[in-house]
Amino acid sequence: MAKNIKPPRMRIGRRIKKGETFKVKVRFEHPSFTGLGQVEPETNPMFNRAVPVTFLRNMLVYYGDDLVSRFSMTSAIADNPLFTFKLRATKEAPVKVVFIDNNGERWETSGDVKLS
Amino acid sequence: MVCKHVNSRRQFLRYVMIGGVAVPITGLGVLNLAHAKAFNFAADPDNLTDMERMHLPQITLPPVVEDGSQAPIQLTVDHPMEEDHYIKSIQIINFTDPVQTKGKFYFTPANGEPFIGTQIRLNGGESSVWVVAECNQHGKWATSSNTKVAAGGC
Numbered sequence: 001m002a003k004n005i006k007p008p009r010m011r012i013g014r015r016i017k018k019g020e021t022f023k024v025k026v027r028f029e030h031p032s033f034t035g036l037g038q039v040e041p042e043t044n045p046m047f048n049r050a051v052p053v054t055f056l057r058n059m060l061v062y063y064g065d066d067l068v069s070r071f072s073m074t075s076a077i078a079d080n081p082l083f084t085f086k087l088r089a090t091k092e093a094p095v096k097v098v099f100i101d102n103n104g105e106r107w108e109t110s111g112d113v114k115l116s
Numbered sequence: 117m118v119c120k121h122v123n124s125r126r127q128f129l130r131y132v133m134i135g136g137v138a139v140p141i142t143g144l145g146v147l148n149l150a151h152a153k154a155f156n157f158a159a160d161p162d163n164l165t166d167m168e169r170m171h172l173p174q175i176t177l178p179p180v181v182e183d184g185s186q187a188p189i190q191l192t193v194d195h196p197m198e199e200d201h202y203i204k205s206i207q208i209i210n211f212t213d214p215v216q217t218k219g220k221f222y223f224t225p226a227n228g229e230p231f232i233g234t235q236i237r238l239n240g241g242e243s244s245v246w247v248v249a250e251c252n253q254h255g256k257w258a259t260s261s262n263t264k265v266a267a268g269g270c
Contacts, residue, residue: 021228034237034270036214047214047270068226073219076210076270078186078235085221088197088228 005030008099008109018115021086026097026109028083030056034075058100059083063113064093075102089115125157128246128258155248156257168257170195173206173249175261184240185269190233193249197223200252203230207248213239214270240268 008028016022037050055075061068069085087095096110158168176190195203202225208218218236230249238245244260251257 023231032237034215036270063226066226068224070222071219071232072222074215074217076213076215076218076237078237078269081235082233084190084231084233086227086229086231088226090226 005107008097008107010095010097010109010111012095012111012113014114015116016089016113018089021088022113023084023086024061024095024097024111026059026083027080028056028099028107029080030099030101030107032056032075032077032079032081053102055102056081056099057102058098060098060100061085061087062094062096062098063087064091087113089113091115128155128157128260154255156255158259167254171203171249171251171254171257172259173247173257175245175247175259177245177261177263179263181238181263181265182267183269184238184265184267186235187238187263187265187269188233188235189245191221191231191247193230195230195251197225197228197230199225202252204250204252206230206232206250208236209246209248210238210243211246212241212243213237237269238263238265239270240265 006029008026011025013022032055033051033053035049035051035053036047038047053075055077056073059071068087092113092115094110094112096108098106098108100106158164158172171193173191173193181187191206193203197203203223205220205222207220209216221232223230242264244262246258246260248256248258
């Protein structure tokens with residue numbers, strides 16, 4: 001694992017009512033490089049591959065055992081992204097988010113949904 | 117970087133046709149000429165119909181972005197998300213960037229609301245960020261938002 005990667009962290013609201021939607025925030029400190037660079041920006045504005053590309057390719061969201069969302073990303077997602085998405089509260093169950101980067105490495109985080 | 121602007125429906129369709137060649141570079145090449153005809157746009161942006169209001173994505177993007185490597189973007193669609201009628205996906209594209217497709221976000225009715233907030237990379241200068249929402253019954257709906265990026269982040 002690269003040194004500048006930290007495990008993802010999740011935040012879920014506390015007051016969640018059944019049937020309503022709630023926000024989930026996931027922060028993942030993971031670098032993202034397009035790998036592109038301009039050799040001569042003044043004379044030749046074309047981009048070419050300068051360094052190896054690194055990015056989060058997939059983000060899978062599970063609510064209980066169900067896969068509810070899947071995010072396919074490219075290297076044009078920012079470094080250390082904060083993702084915010086919504087879910088409909090139907091049950092008390094964990095929300096699990098799995099990240100897979102372009103090298104196939106995998107990380108996950110989870111949080112419990114407690115209905116009030 | 118030569119900066120081209122996509123501000124009209126005609127320009128969007130032209131880029132989508134070009135995208136049949138360019139977009140596969142990103143590995144998410146889902147747009148091509150066959151799909152271009154299937155896009156829906158707001159006929160009159162100031163006077164949306166109920167169908168347009170329900171399906172056109174709403175983009176929250178600052179008019180000026182200081183750092184193009186961390187451009188915050190929020191997308192939502194005012195859709196009921198029922199079991200048999202829901203937004204399947206939302207895709208973010210900027211045709212003037214070297215990596216045009218930023219990501220595609222797939223939803224299910226369990227989401228309750230098609231909403232995503234994240235940060236993307238944008239090249240310097242003026243650009244139009246296009247967002248395409250796909251409904252399982254009513255096809256693809258596209259809208260755009262213009263922004264100026266002070267320092268490019270690609």
